Amino acid sequence: MPTPAVDTDRSARLVDLLARTALSDQAAFAELYRLTAPHLYGVGLRILREPALAEDLLQEVFVNVWHHAGSYSAAKAKPQTWLSSIMRNRCLDQLRRRELDTVSMTRDGDEVEMELAAVGPTPEELLVSGADANSVRSCIEGLEGGQRQAIALAFVQGLSHAELADHLRQPLGTVKSWVRRGLERLKKCLDAAGFAV
């Protein structure tokens, strides 16, 4: 768990690297990659569950960052949050598009599950341990069990409502309401904790 000071240092460093990248500084871009690619690859791997595909999208994202680093605004988001959002959206677009094409979902093969188990903690553990501030962590822990589990699975592994219902063995309506209420509660809690976005 990074301490706030280390986190601030890191953010400042990334902001600087993004600014240099916008000026076509290859060494800065290489350093940006070195510092952030593992986090983004982890995000992609957990959602897509296919290393080759996650690698492809990681590549896309960084090619994009090279061309659009200038559009990053430090006033609006922390650099890592900005990068993670880009990666997450690419991965989710890819995942949802494939779902249109395939009737049956085979993303939960045993082998993939084992791979994921080796890669790390469960989505819920990840959400709790990965939250980078105490206030955020206590907001997650303040959710009811079902809400927390549904949000963690959706966010960390990219499960859709239907997959959540399947996974949690609950009616679709129940799962949808867990997600909706959980998000509302999370928002209230985060806003009350003064978590600025």
Added chain:
Amino acid sequence: MDLSRADRSARLDALAAAYALGTLGYRTRRRLAAVARRDSVVAASLRTWEWRLAALTDGAPGVTPSPRVWERIRSRLGFDDASAVAGASAAGWWSSLPLWRGLAVAGLALAIALGISLLAPRERPFESIVVVLAGTDAKPALIATAERDGRYLIVKAVTNLRIAPDRALELWMLPDGRPPQSLGLVAATGIERVPLRSAAGVTLENIPALAVSLEPAGGSPTGAPTGPVLYTGRVERTY
């Protein structure tokens, strides 16, 4: 739809939350993203939720991608060679000089002692693999440990290794008589968890030694070591 402003705002907020959480289907996602490109209120709502949620996992552990990703990025962007080190000789150091063979590495006893203190207590404490990676001065620099059936190597920097910011340390398996195979990048400080394709006992079977080379950021661009070999160590098994 004829919604009052408050209704519209609540609906938008719920939709933006679902977008950021990732539960929307493909068509809805695309439609919402398209609307956000023209409508700054919608865009702001999406961004707010994305950032609110991204903060939940900003501290989550990363996974080091294969070095080939960086190489592909470099090549697509047409980078010059400054972002990579000079290419290795055609044959490679590993085929001409099996330097790990006669290497003076820390003994098995030391390896086991270090390894066991690094691993959490387990039912079978001796089913471990330990590699003490040392430089030419024989001082341990990195220690790699794994449980025989574990799916990752824990690599711990014993001392604070100083490397230039545009360089990375890459870990290699040195199979007998064949080119090294990359296991990924390792951190110069602290502890890194290097994921393995199969159980450590299987991955490292017939692998007599590991080596760490100095590579450009992102790892070797060629799939073989290109920089100097800094540390090597024998693979010791406690089973």
